[in-house]
Amino acid sequence: MSERVRIAIVGSGPSGLSAAARAAQLGLSHVLLERATHLSDTIHKYQKGKHVMATPSALVLRSDMEFGAGKREAVLDTWDQQAAALGIHVMYGAEVQAIAGEKGSFIVALKNGGQVAAETVVLAIGTQGNPTLLRCPGGDMGHVQYQLDDPGEYVDEHIVVVGSGDAGIENALGLSADPAQRNTVTILNRSADFARSKPANVALLHEAAAAGRLTIRLETSPAEVRKGELLLDTRDGQEIIPCDRIIARMGSAPPRNFIEACGIAFTGPDREALPVLSPAFETSRAGVHVIGALAGYPLIKHCMNQGYDVVEFINGNHSLKPADEPILAERLASLPGQRSVDQWLDLLRGNIDIFSDVSPLQLRELLLDSTVRSFAPGEPLFVRNDTGSSLFAIAEGSVVVEIDKGDPARIVTIGQGQIVGEVGLISGRRRGATVRAGGPVIAVELSRTAALRLIATVPAAGRAITRVSIERQILQMFGSGLTREDIAEVIDSAEVTTVRAGEAVLTEGETGNDILVIRRGSMAVEKTIGGKTVFLSYLPAGSYVGEMALLDGLPRSATVRAAVRSEVIRLPGDAFARLLERKPDLQRKAMADMAARRDINAFIEGRKEQFSSSVDMYSETAQFLVDNGLGEATDVLLIDETLCIGCDNCEKACADSHDGLSRLDREAGRTFAHLHVPTSCRHCEHPHCMADCPPNAIHRGADGEVVIDDTCIGCGNCQRNCPYGVIRMDAVPPKKPSLLSWMLFGSGPGPGEAPEKWRKAHAASDEVPKKAIKCDMCSGIDGGPACVRACPTGAAIRIAPETMLSVSRLAKEE
Template sequence: MSDHYAIAIIGSGPAGLSACANAIKQGLSCILLEAQPQFANTVQHYQKGKWVMDEPAVLPLRSDLPFHANTREAVLDTWQEHITEQQLNIHYNAEVTAISGQKGNFALHLKADNDETIIYAEQVILSIGIQGNLRQLSAQICDPEISIATRSSDKQRPLVEYQLDDPLAFEGETILVIGAGDSAIENALALAEQNQVLLINRRGEFTRAKQANNDAILQAISQEKLECHYSTRPVSIIPHPHDGNAIQATLKTPEGQAKITCDRVIARLGATPPRAFLEACGIGFPDDNKASAPILNGHYESTVPGLYLIGAVAAYPLIKQALNQGYEVIEFILGHDIAPADEPLLIEKFRRLPAFHSVDTTLDMTRLNMPLLSGLTNPQLREFLRTSEVHYPEPGEVIFKYNDYSNTFFSIIYGEVRISVNREDASQIVTLRQGQFFGELGLISGRRRTSTVYAGSGQQCVLIETPRPTMLKLINASPVAKAQIDQIFVLRAIQTSIAPEIPASDLAAVVYSSRIESYAPGDVIFREGDPGDCLHLIRSGSVTVSRENAGNEVVSSYVAAGNYVGETALLSNSPRSVTVRAAVATETVRLDGTAFMALLDKSPALRKRLETRFRTNLAQQTMAESQPQTGNMISFLVAQGLGEASDVLLIDESLCIHCNNCEVACAATHEGTSRLDREAGPTFASLHVPTSCRHCEHPRCMKDCPPDAIHRADNGEVYIADNCIGCGNCEKNCPYGVIQMTGKKQKHTSLWLRLLFGVEYAKIEAVGEPKAVKCDMCKDLHTGPACVRACPTGAALRASPEQFMERQ
């Protein structure tokens, strides 16, 4: 090993390998230092057979290191071949313990092969990732020195394991998985295929997981594929006192301590970011928040000149992005005039901006004008803007209308917008200006837009429209952004749902004292007889309202997001008269009762409106108690997923003559494949819920679609576009079995069907690759859903849950 190099790269993940490959190609003296005995350690520890995606698809791959979507094993084999062919100068088991010096003369202190040594480099690139320091349970819970033998062999293993290489290696075991993040969820789901899995979640929900994983684990729990213990933590993990091959875990649950016997414990607790090491190197951070990314300029250079950060350590974990950064950082160091790979895309987005000069100046301007985005690094901000759309609306142009079914988020870069907050009073207008944002209500609740927004007059209005997945990623990555959005959400939700006539300044005390609470399906938000000390504004999800009658809980109503519950006890100064439960995973804004009653004292009009609603609710409760069948019907429908539906197909069995016209018409409209199964599905009394898409508020099918082929139309229809690649993720993620994989159909015309339904019938002959199909509510037919139109008796009905509940 030489003592001096032009470039030293620390970390042999995708970013580090790519940087080393380009440095060698450019003739630079370069060393790649890896603390582990293998390259790409994080990828090496993916589950066996994991499919590695090459997203984002819109970006070209610049790196000389080959990469395309494939299994973990194939990707690693390809990289190993390149490392060998190009003779990359990698030194394994070489842990860098400190970096000192300055640009042109950095000193890297190494612990390599049990020897202490120092090497020198003119420039240093850090690509160390964030998975090298896995969090572990404390010694008080589990003694790390104790090991246990498996039942199948005498081979010793630790009581608690912190990685899972191959879930298929275990079969017929009882396995305890501790954690609530993506790794814990993915491990639990994979192990549950052939083992009994118990998942331990310290919280009442899965707050750290990607939405797709959150949906998948909730579905698995509801289908009893595995068991989850919420608000539970391990107290001790020891060898079982009466079985030398088993483990005894003592858990603290909401009901008290419980002991569980299992064969294996896997704890996926995340990793500790290497902030202490980075700060010891002199690298600066924007704030004290542990989740914040280090400060970098547009060329990945840190606050220490000559010290660069790329890949996951720079908050950019996607493999293709990391590969591109590795290539680009070498070009920057050499002084080559190269722009990031996404530069042409960003130029096209921003070229119409007033006084547009360059992408870099636009990034600086965006940070200056949008406090919400000020904490993002250059790579993070570029990704945020690349996945967003830029709009230049004319004065008075409508951005979105009341009742539109969209959930994108808007930031105001220039100009202003005006929001009509009260449909009954057109004079109530809120003006938002540069630096502010809107659309957070639809983003979070998944419900229709609650107001109409249009561009203001005067200065050119420029808006950034950001899709929901990108916003959720921002919220998860930036606590500052999350806090800002939550605060504005609470204010605007109160104005929209409760007090449209009250200015924001008068709501400050209510907003300040509020808090956001989360509930799993079936959780009690408040119970009959509890003190009435607060009001709950439903932020997302839905709830049922019930009352005890003769020892039974009778459901009286269903309340969706955007509404509120709990005002009855507040106004009457009495205990709760009803029980409110989450119908699906639900978030509420808890408004403090004292602050809210003080607001009512200042607003007689608001008090009068709430008192009117209070009397209406009492009448509904009385009617529900006299008609328990209606409450049972609501309970049945909520159990069938109507709590998260926006539109559902229902069939009145007392009217249905089983002619099957609905299925025939559906097939005729959709190239020979019916998107509903009339006979399948449950029935209560005479009400039947066939297998047909519910067009969920937050569609689970949409969460994990690699080509982004699943969309929601303005009227709420969830549909699959032609760019579907047939991967089957949506079919797997849908909890209601309404998506099927089918080939493209050979078309034949049926005169009888054309005369009867006015559509073509596509006869069954599959050609080409399979693709996903599902009900799209016949969105392209102005006459409405063909299944409803074809029903000769009126037995078929498509309606939103609210519309149906109102008819009961």
């Protein structure tokens, strides 16, 4: 079978169907080639009953096909009717094998032996046929599947959904929607953010979790698939859960072999890389165009607009602007220079390093979730200790970083094309420095969601951000007058590795000279003494280890293992040794750090025989503290039970300082020896409670405290995400009267928490607003934490990780 058309469109998904509709409306000869027996196989494969969203809502739909939010079945039925009414020429069962010829005279070869002659070809084949596979032991077992057709088919099963994109979330929601099916549904997200998902889907997911219909496991990934169970790598170690079925929805990639065989170049070698495209969607092979998910636009409305636009371009309408043009024009209108949208896009792609491999189409979508701003000389982009996790990319001008809060004259200049704010993006911590415009500056501020999506979808951008963050962390950590040029050799071969809780990164007795920098999480240092494992020290994020073997050439003197799920930067020892030779100041710093570690070793070794039981107590106490939150904490409340008299002044003082709601429970929590860890916030290095706060009500204060402000809406996400159970949702009590009114007239509740009778009466009431309650270290209150100040015996103390060694020694000595 052979025919000749003006346009051959491959794939009848939303973009291809919209392109065919436009061609039919314009009276252009065309054929829509679909390998399935029905239209829009992409939507057809959505799970039964799925609600299809029409986002972004601000974007105008430009298509001859109708589309609005609704059930999958209704959307497909509407498209079938309209395709017939428009007279779209569809060829079913037409799987394309090759594209030969050149623009104006292509031959599209079909698997069934047929051919189609076309002047131009539009590829709208998507990426769904090339899913990312589960790569762990057992990942090829029969109960692992990559598609969910009908959630109603599964009853009374333990089902694990792997993947935190929209497809994974929607599958999890569908499987847990009907309680009568009795499914136990768990969704795994390897990170703490749902960066690739629509906010509406994320909200529905948390709503389902709050109702008990499913379980969300953050910072968790499959380690091994077994019959009837699944071994997980979690933030705190490995865990086994029952598992009858795995739905793996971890994304997909372009069918690269086929695309490259068609003569089309990609933006890079990565599996997730996309074809090189012009603004008119034309590829590196003249006359062949790519639209839809294969062009980097996965949303249906975007795809349909592209289908309309590409046919207009092919038909000679070169003045047509994309549908998002008015939105972008409005956002860029206040910038100096009177540039058009296209001119701004060219400038941003040309001037900003992390955008160099981003296609114009991807950049347009990225800017819809970002802000392009101009800054006057001296104006701050952000200020030291500000909360914020956005990323700034400098398009024009340069900025200065005030690296020393005590000396504003100490600055580092960061020029055009580079980024700032990557520390807040990666760690979620407050800003570590003030950054000001060094002159007139234009910068793109990417929201955390936009930046994480950029990292996830453009591998080259992710690598560039990672390199900058490593480079700056090394410069900040080692100081000693180092420059970017000094450490270039070390950074070029540095590797970032994710380490599961309990996994050793260095092992006592092994050889090696690499240096490890803790990028996120924390490490415990252990040594075997007398056949027993003894805890030596704790290393928080920002520390480094491994210099002893590099400097003295001996085997590793201790084992270093992750206290929680962590990230480490491995710096090659040989390159670092050459750096030490060139930089005497750095070598002296490394020698001093090695001497400090040897002091700790000597402390343990010196008591090996005389105080063997005490050493055991020291080690066990330190391990207890790590197990109970110090492994990722910045501040922990401890109570010395040899001094505590049970007066509860700590709880009363806390309540009186916080509107009658105490932030701690003295009696709750765990105890080891005489050290008690009550139920009180740890103020984690990377707070899990901040992972999904819709109003962004959780922030870090100037002293590292994690605070929930008055914008809290009582959704409970922070309570669910906290691994230590230190956040509760409670009714807001009535305002307390003055002390005099209470004493003289008995007005209202007295000191301490609101009365138990009032709290019980309002605990389940929907009329009294709820808010998240947790320790804020008495932020903004003179004198520091009220619980410590109110303790009459000094039993209550607050410690940071750096002081844990001293506390462990104190426990030993007593």
